[in-house]
Amino acid sequence: MKKALIKDVDNFFDGRETYARLKVPWKRGAIYYGPPGNGKTISIKAMMHTLYNRKPQVPTLYVKSLVSYAGPQYSVNQIFAQARKFAPCYLIFEDLDTMITPAVRSYFFNEVDGLRNNDGIFMLGSTNHLDELDPGLAKRPSRFDRKWYFPNPNEAQREAYARFWQSKLKDNDDVEFPDELCAAIAKITHGFSFAYMQEAFVASLLALARVAIAGTDDEAMLWAGPANKSAGTALNDIVIERMTIGARSSGGTADDLDKLPLWREIQKQVKTLREEMDEDEQR
Structure with missing residues (x-):
């Protein structure tokens, strides 16, 4: 194209x-x-x-x-x-x-x-x-x-975009980004635009940077205020859900991927972004 x-x-x-x-x-x-x-x-x-x-x-x-x-x-x-x-x-x-x-x-x-x-x-x-x-x-x-x-990317294109980020981070020894992670990210980001995928990567890397500098910031989320006050979901429940969310890849390497900080954070950010997408569609 x-x-x-x-x-x-x-x-x-x-x-x-x-x-x-x-x-x-x-x-x-x-x-x-x-x-x-x-x-x-x-x-x-x-x-x-x-x-x-x-x-x-x-x-x-x-x-x-x-x-x-x-x-x-x-x-x-x-x-x-x-x-x-x-x-x-x-x-x-x-x-x-x-x-x-x-x-x-x-x-x-x-x-x-x-x-x-x-x-x-x-x-x-x-x-x-x-x-x-x-x-x-x-x-x-x-x-x-x-x-x-210019459509939303299909799974193969989302995986290619993940590989683009993999190449950007190849010289960073602090971020482990194996090939199988690209396919796993592509599978959980169906319906995402390239802009949403970019936000998922940027937000995840920033979260990892904050943790590396100051330790976990999960406690700070308790005081952040709900994005949607009418949702009726307690913030503590949201934090616990984000802290315990499991891997949902289909490549048979879920246990290995769960050990990767980037994969755990990507899942959190994808979940948050998907909630935003759902709210936009409802509006």
């Missing part, structure tokens, strides 16, 4: 003469969509960096909001005016669903489809909610021609 994303953009900026020979406008649009935390923004940033290093460079216009002293309609006009000025360029609208509201929709469509020349503009929009986009954005050809889906 990474190679395809790069090729799509490179082919556009390398293809000016091809577009001219085919008598079609030299403009393109794409949408990155999918649940939050799976690489849309980091892919945008990586592409910006790639285009910056091209010869000649391709500038990026990054739009996060249409708020201005003259109103959002004026902002839309000025954004496309600047894009035409700097073309060929990469024009990004992040969180497209919250930006192109009914108040500015017609202005946006007019800038994209109107009489003015948009040659050299590669327009990219991102959204966590493709289904909430106006059909004129999501389905109309010549505006956003291509859609790229």
Whole structure:
């Protein structure tokens, strides 16, 4: 997918003469969509960096909001005016669903489809909610021609992500991270985005660091206050549950894994994050 994303953009900026020979406008649009935390923004940033290093460079216009002293309609006009000025360029609208509201929709469509020349503009929009986009954005050809889906990672991808962290920690003698731990982590993180997986690793390592520096911090949790006061669960019960949670891997190495501080802490953090995910879904 990474190679395809790069090729799509490179082919556009390398293809000016091809577009001219085919008598079609030299403009393109794409949408990155999918649940939050799976690489849309980091892919945008990586592409910006790639285009910056091209010869000649391709500038990026990054739009996060249409708020201005003259109103959002004026902002839309000025954004496309600047894009035409700097073309060929990469024009990004992040969180497209919250930006192109009914108040500015017609202005946006007019800038994209109107009489003015948009040659050299590669327009990219991102959204966590493709289904909430106006059909004129999501389905109309010549505006956003291509859609790229960024899903939650499957088990193999979660294991690969765990191996990424394993490689980062390979020179750390204080953290034991065998290969079988990667598979075990992948199994208990079903439904997690990459962002949630990152949080599980970071929170676990920070917890291990606190213990290494000051000893156990389980007692401090007694005074932290419940995350959800309406849950009706005593804090002592939560602490005991976290302190005694058992390994739930299916690789036949549960006893060995239970001896690893990182595995014990990962399980705690995954449980906490899953509770947060469940609360978000209920809301």
